[in-house]
Amino acid sequence: MSVAERVRLIDVAREAGTSVSTVSRALNGSDLISPEVVAHVRTVAGELGYRADKRAQEFKLGRPLTVGVTVPDLTNPFFSEVLKGLAAAARAGGYRLLIGESGEDPAEELRLVEELVDHAGALVLCSSRLNRAGLEKALALPVPVVCINRTVKNAGVVAIDYRAASRILLEHLTGLGHRRVLYVGGPATSWSDGERRRTLRRTARALDVTLDEIEGGWAGHHGYDAGPTVLRSRATAVITFNDLVGVGLLSWLHDNDVEVPAELSVASYDDIPIAAYARPPLTSLRNERARLGELAWSQLSARLSGEDWPRPDLLTPELVVRASTGPARRRARIRATT
Amino acid sequence: MSVAERVRLIDVAREAGTSVSTVSRALNGSDLISPEVVAHVRTVAGELGYRADKRAQEFKLGRPLTVGVTVPDLTNPFFSEVLKGLAAAARAGGYRLLIGESGEDPAEELRLVEELVDHAGALVLCSSRLNRAGLEKALALPVPVVCINRTVKNAGVVAIDYRAASRILLEHLTGLGHRRVLYVGGPATSWSDGERRRTLRRTARALDVTLDEIEGGWAGHHGYDAGPTVLRSRATAVITFNDLVGVGLLSWLHDNDVEVPAELSVASYDDIPIAAYARPPLTSLRNERARLGELAWSQLSARLSGEDWPRPDLLTPELVVRASTGPARRRARIRATT
DNA sequence: CCCGCGGATGCAAACGATTGCAACCGATCG
DNA sequence: CGATCGGTTGCAATCGTTTGCATCCGCGGG
Numbered sequence: 001m002s003v004a005e006r007v008r009l010i011d012v013a014r015e016a017g018t019s020v021s022t023v024s025r026a027l028n029g030s031d032l033i034s035p036e037v038v039a040h041v042r043t044v045a046g047e048l049g050y051r052a053d054k055r056a057q058e059f060k061l062g063r064p065l066t067v068g069v070t071v072p073d074l075t076n077p078f079f080s081e082v083l084k085g086l087a088a089a090a091r092a093g094g095y096r097l098l099i100g101e102s103g104e105d106p107a108e109e110l111r112l113v114e115e116l117v118d119h120a121g122a123l124v125l126c127s128s129r130l131n132r133a134g135l136e137k138a139l140a141l142p143v144p145v146v147c148i149n150r151t152v153k154n155a156g157v158v159a160i161d162y163r164a165a166s167r168i169l170l171e172h173l174t175g176l177g178h179r180r181v182l183y184v185g186g187p188a189t190s191w192s193d194g195e196r197r198r199t200l201r202r203t204a205r206a207l208d209v210t211l212d213e214i215e216g217g218w219a220g221h222h223g224y225d226a227g228p229t230v231l232r233s234r235a236t237a238v239i240t241f242n243d244l245v246g247v248g249l250l251s252w253l254h255d256n257d258v259e260v261p262a263e264l265s266v267a268s269y270d271d272i273p274i275a276a277y278a279r280p281p282l283t284s285l286r287n288e289r290a291r292l293g294e295l296a297w298s299q300l301s302a303r304l305s306g307e308d309w310p311r312p313d314l315l316t317p318e319l320v321v322r323a324s325t326g327p328a329r330r331r332a333r334i335r336a337t338t
Numbered sequence: 339m340s341v342a343e344r345v346r347l348i349d350v351a352r353e354a355g356t357s358v359s360t361v362s363r364a365l366n367g368s369d370l371i372s373p374e375v376v377a378h379v380r381t382v383a384g385e386l387g388y389r390a391d392k393r394a395q396e397f398k399l400g401r402p403l404t405v406g407v408t409v410p411d412l413t414n415p416f417f418s419e420v421l422k423g424l425a426a427a428a429r430a431g432g433y434r435l436l437i438g439e440s441g442e443d444p445a446e447e448l449r450l451v452e453e454l455v456d457h458a459g460a461l462v463l464c465s466s467r468l469n470r471a472g473l474e475k476a477l478a479l480p481v482p483v484v485c486i487n488r489t490v491k492n493a494g495v496v497a498i499d500y501r502a503a504s505r506i507l508l509e510h511l512t513g514l515g516h517r518r519v520l521y522v523g524g525p526a527t528s529w530s531d532g533e534r535r536r537t538l539r540r541t542a543r544a545l546d547v548t549l550d551e552i553e554g555g556w557a558g559h560h561g562y563d564a565g566p567t568v569l570r571s572r573a574t575a576v577i578t579f580n581d582l583v584g585v586g587l588l589s590w591l592h593d594n595d596v597e598v599p600a601e602l603s604v605a606s607y608d609d610i611p612i613a614a615y616a617r618p619p620l621t622s623l624r625n626e627r628a629r630l631g632e633l634a635w636s637q638l639s640a641r642l643s644g645e646d647w648p649r650p651d652l653l654t655p656e657l658v659v660r661a662s663t664g665p666a667r668r669r670a671r672i673r674a675t676t
Numbered sequence: 677c678c679c680g681c682g683g684a685t686g687c688a689a690a691c692g693a694t695t696g697c698a699a700c701c702g703a704t705c706g
Numbered sequence: 707c708g709a710t711c712g713g714t715t716g717c718a719a720t721c722g723t724t725t726g727c728a729t730c731c732g733c734g735g736g
Contacts, residue, residue, distance in 0.1 A: 006480060008692060019716045024694060034714060054456040056692035059397040060721055074422050075611075080413040087412075087439055096457065099437050101425055118392040119434065142344065220615050244611075251615040273413075273582075277558050277589040279617040346722060357686045362724060372684060394722035398691055 007050045016044040027052070065095050067300065068116030071126040072104045072190075076218065077272040078242065078289055079126055082148060085293025086124060093301055095122075102129060104218070106189055110134045117141045122304060124148060124296050129189040144303045146296045150191040156299035157312035160287050162192065164316045166199035169239055169267055169285060172319055174207050177328035178237040178265065181209055184216040184226050184249065186241030193241060196269065200239070216241050223248025231258060236328040237265040243275045246282050250324065254279070261326030271320050281322035287315055345388045354382040365390070403433050405638065406454030409464040410442045410528075414556065415610040416580065416627055417464055420486060423631025424462060431639055433460075440467060442556070444527055448472050455479045460638050462486060467527040482641045484634045488529040494637035495650035498625050500530065502654045504537035507577055507605055507623060510657055512545050515666035516575040516603065519547055522554040522564050522587065524579030531579060534607065538577070554579050561586025569596065574666040575603040581613045584620050588662065592617065599664030609658050619660035625653055 013020045018041065026033050026041035027050075033041075058064055067090050071079040087097050098120050102109035106129045113130075116123060123145045128135060139145055139155055146156030173181055183200055186193035197213060204211035214229050216222045223245035230238055230249060240246040246268035253260055260266055260280055268275070271286035295313045302310055351358045356379065363371050364379035371379075396402055405428050409417040425435050436458050440447035444467045451468075454461060461483045466473060477483055477493055484494030511519055521538055524531035535551060542549035552567050554560045561583035568576055568587060578584040584606035591598055598604055598618055606613070609622035633651045640648055 006692095009694095010692080020693080021695075021716060021718095022714085025715090028694085030695095032714065037714085051456060053692055055393065055397045055402055056721095057694080059393045059691090059723095060693045060695095062721070064393055074425075075415055075418040077413050077415075080418060084412050084439060087437075096436060096438075096453075098434060099425075100434075101422060115434075118389060220611050224615070247612060247615045251617065251619075254617050273558050274585060274612050277562070277585045277616075279589065279592050281589075344722095347724095348722080358723080359686060359688095359725075360684085363685090366724085368725095370684070375684085391722055394691095395724080397693095397721090398723045398725095400691070 006053065007048045008053070009050075012041065012045045012048055012050050015048060016041050064119060064121040066098050066120045067095050067122045067124060067297075068098045068100065068113075068120030069124045069126060070100050070102055070109055070112050070116065070128065072102050072109075072129055073218065074099075074101045076244070077274075078270055081289035082126055082293045082296075085290030086296055087293070088290075089294040089297035093297065095297075104129060104187060104189065106130050106134060110137065113138045113141070117143055122146070122300050124300065125150070127190065127192060129187070131189075144300060146300050146303075148292050148296050151312060154309070156296065156303060156309050158292050158295045158299060159312065159314055160192070160292070161314040161316045162195040163199045163202075165269065165285050165287075166196060167203045168317070168319050169269075170200065170203045170207055170209060172283070172321065172325065173237045173239075173265065173267065174209060176237075176265065176326060178235075179209055179328070180212070180235045180237075182212045182214065182230060182233045182235035182238045184214055184223065184230065184238060184240045184245055186216060186218055186245070188215075190218075196241065210235075216245050218242060218244065220244045220248035220251070223250075224252045227252030227256065230264070231256070235264075237267065237325065240266065240268045242270045243268045243272045243282060243284055246284070246324075247274060247278045250278050250280070250282065260324050263329055265325040265328070267325050269317070271317075275320075276322070278324070280324045283322045283325040284320055285317040286320050287317040291315060344391065345386045346391070347388075350379065350383045350386055350388050353386060354379050402457060402459040404436050404458045405433050405460045405462060405635075406436045406438065406451075406458030407462045407464060408438045408440055408447055408450050408454065408466065410440050410447070410467055411556065412437075412439045414582070415612075416608055419627035420464055420631045420634075423628030424634055425631070426628075427632040427635035431635065433635075442467060442525060442527065444468050444472060448475065451476045451479070455481055460484070460642060462634050462638065463488070465528065465530060467525070469527075482638060484638050484641075486630055486634050489650060492647070494634065494641060494647050496630050496633040496637060497650065497652055498530070498630075499652040499654045500533040501537045501541075503607065503623050503625075504534060505541045506655070506657050507607075508538065508541045508545055508547060510621070510659065510663065511575045511577075511603065511605065512547060514575075514603065514663060516573075517547055517666070518550070518573045519575045519577060520550045520552065520568060520571045520573035522552055522561065522568065522576060522578045522583055524554060524556055524583070526553075528556075528579075534579065548573075554583050556580060556582065558582045558586035558589070561588075562590045565590030565594065568602070569594070573602075575605070575663070578604065578606045580608045581606045581610045581616075581620060581622055584622070584662075585612060585616045588616050588618070588620065598662050601667055603663040603666070605663050607655070609655075613658075614660070616662070618662045621660045621663040622658055623655040624658050625655040629653060
């Protein structure tokens with residue numbers, strides 16, 4: 001139909017023979033109204049198919065019960081699951097999600113933030129690609145902001161503990177005898193890529209491991225394309241920015257008859273579902289992504305009820321060892337120079 | 339900061355020494371206002387950092403510039419990309435997306451729809467899992483509704499042309515000599531699974547192919563778990579509900595030393611990115627998912643401007659042949675009974 | 677000189693809900 | 707018998723913005 005006139009409070013009031021205030025109170029469960037009237041009003045409202053105009057409600061009430069969220073890429077399972085957790089938690093708290101995708105583009109993300117803030121009472125920036133200046137701008141907005149996977153002041157912070165993550169990964173590899181590791185990086189705009197690099201370097205130094213780094217990206221093809229460079233390197237193990245990259249790389253290695261893990265070990269961050277279905281299955285760091293979203297909401301919700309920002313929540317990932325990592329090979333790969 | 343008082347129209351008016359109407363008109367580009375005043379008001383508004391209260395605006399204006407969307411599963415790349423296309427198109431049209439995830443649960447989807455409709459001026463149901471009654475309920479709501487991958491009356495419809503899809507898939511397989519094909523199905527609540535089955539049966543009959551069907555699901559593990567049943571079947575080729583299931587199945591086949599495609603061919607619907615990185619790469623039907631979202635918006639936008647619903651948009655997928663399909667084996671698999 | 681005109685501006689009424697406060701009622705109490 | 711009180715109900719203001727209409731002003735024409 002879609003052309004039906006909306007039933008308003010006043011229509012219900014007229015039909016029920018009372019005033020709008022009575023109807024409003026009856027429907028909202030005020031104890032100022034006699035039970036019979038409440039029942040009657042409820043009945044009438046039901047018959048008429050009354051649904052409150054939420055826009056008018058929120059307008060009158062003052063605060064929008066909406067959380068604006070930005071993610072770099074909706075198709076990345078990492079973000080999907082964060083959204084899942086966040087959406088569920090916010091929903092339980094009576095809030096809705098307004099989701100915007102920046103397409104990994106900082107300028108677009110800023111535009112998005114500007115727009116979201118007009119409609120939302122709070123913002124969650126997922127793996128924000130904003131530079132320092134952009135981020136400050138966002139934090140200056142008149143709504144509370146939580147950053148997921150990015151540490152900043154004067155905002156809520158929920159992040160993966162990459163320090164622990166990198167240590168776990170490297171210790172696993174050194175345990176297998178690897179002394180030279182190559183990191184295939186992510187997007188330059190990614191804070192978490194920076195953290196991975198920083199913590200890997202630091203831990204590599206501590207563990208006396210040689211760490212090489214190359215540029216990569218966030219998607220499968222970035223990993224696939226990195227294949228030749230990886231093969232030329234002298235590393236016996238590779239750590240990729242995330243599983244998509246890792247799976248892409250595994251795929252290239254397979255196409256080029258590099259045996260994993262016999263010739264080269266591959267490990268990664270995130271443990272998205274397909275990691276288990278890659279051949280060989282990918283060793284990866286499992287993190288509770290949905291939990292990231294939930295924690296973001298709980299920080300927000302505390303803040304919204306007037307408290308100060310809680311201290312940052314750091315989630316320690318857990319290594320899921322699969323067949324893509326194994327003992328370091330003894331001798332240099334012969335085909336390395338072909 | 340987040341405690342700053344909002345600057346309202348009246349504040350700008352006071353500062354600029356005019357009335358609120360003048361400010362409103364100046365800011366909205368009415369031609370009733372003299373250019374100098376417009377300039378002055380704009381300046382003052384800028385200095386004060388005025389941002390219109392969108393809630394009040396939309397409230398006054400009457401229609402919410404928001405599209406509510408439901409998807410069964412945010413983490414499924416198929417839906418992510420549909421959302422991507424829809425979000426971009428809607429955004430270009432001045433609308434925002436309110437996204438809800440039903441978790442593949444019809445009851446939850448209905449609840450979601452009820453809630454979204456309170457905030458949105460239009461709804462898009464992605465692969466709705468609602469039963470007939472639920473769907474009717476949704477369509478009776480006072481907003482236009484577009485269904486993606488589900489045909490209904492009195493609503494916009496955008497869908498994959500599964501009739502064509504199934505024909506393309508089966509013709510590919512028969513071209514390779516397969517005469518017995520097994521379909522590993524999706525969720526029972528999925529309309530598109532029904533369509534896949536219906537059209538596969540019909541086409542199989544036409545092509546004189548024997549079609550077996552088993553239950554499956556939507557995720558990787560459903561495919562993995564279907565492995566034993568697949569192996570026991572006498573089919574020489576398998577079609578899976580989607581790529582996630584397909585990849586899961588490939589993974590099981592690999593673990594159990596079934597050679598693909600030498601012993602068994604596997605093909606699927608959707609061609610999500612990882613299909614290319616599976617080992618062997620998965621033959622799959624590419625569809626323009628983002629385009630589904632765009633078309634949904636264009637139907638909606640036509641409808642919102644008063645026109646009748648356009649005729650359904652059907653998208654014909656394109657087969658991407660990869661290494662998971664090959665000539666049918668000549669002899670029955672010996673290990674079939676072990 | 678006065679009227680009328682047209683451009684620029686302000687007043688005030690919406691939009692649909694919530695809510696403080698006043699009004700009302702019957703019953704109880706002094 | 708009138709004042710009071712507790713329990714219900716309605717009136718009217720309010721949220722921030724847009725917009726129809728009235729107003730105002732200066733100027734040109736009759």
